[in-house]
Amino acid sequence: MAMLKLNAVHHIAIICSDYQKSKAFYTEVLGFNIDREVLRAERQSYKLDLSLNGQYCIELFSFPSPPARPSRPEACGLRHIAFEVTDIEEAIAALNEKEIYPEPIRVDEFTGKRFTFFADPDDLPIELYEV
Structure with missing residues (x-):
């Protein structure tokens, strides 16, 4: 096959x-x-x-x-899009300057990498993942 x-x-x-x-x-x-x-x-x-x-x-x-897409509670289907960043604090500061305030930074329990979420204008979840 x-x-x-x-x-x-x-x-x-x-x-x-x-x-x-x-x-x-x-x-x-x-x-x-x-x-x-x-x-x-x-x-x-x-x-x-x-x-x-x-x-x-x-x-x-x-x-x-x-039609609106439910984001919360999390709905079945594609969950979010994620973008790689080198420095998560720098990325958050740049978003803050544009009055976008991501969730508190979390740590991936399996990789030890830091990440956060924020939303686009339609509340689509977007993740920043530090590598």
Whole structure:
């Protein structure tokens, strides 16, 4: 039997409720670069391709009136997205300057690495993981 050979995660797709607010969050707060922005008029939808350090990473979509995704209590399905940082205190300080206040730093009980969570404009959980 042939084994499926995946190379890597290609992208993460996110549907937002307020396109301009989320676009500003992912570019101005998190520092993603805009690779391409497309208005799909027939679907009343934007598609924003975002990269980080030259690597394609996120597709940000807007749709008319998308239903809310439950984040708390944690819902079944994909749980969160996580980004690697070198210095978690430095990353938290940068977020604080933009009036975003992550949860207290925790330590992964298995790896000993530090991490924290905060949320995007639609309350999507985002993790920062120090390596």
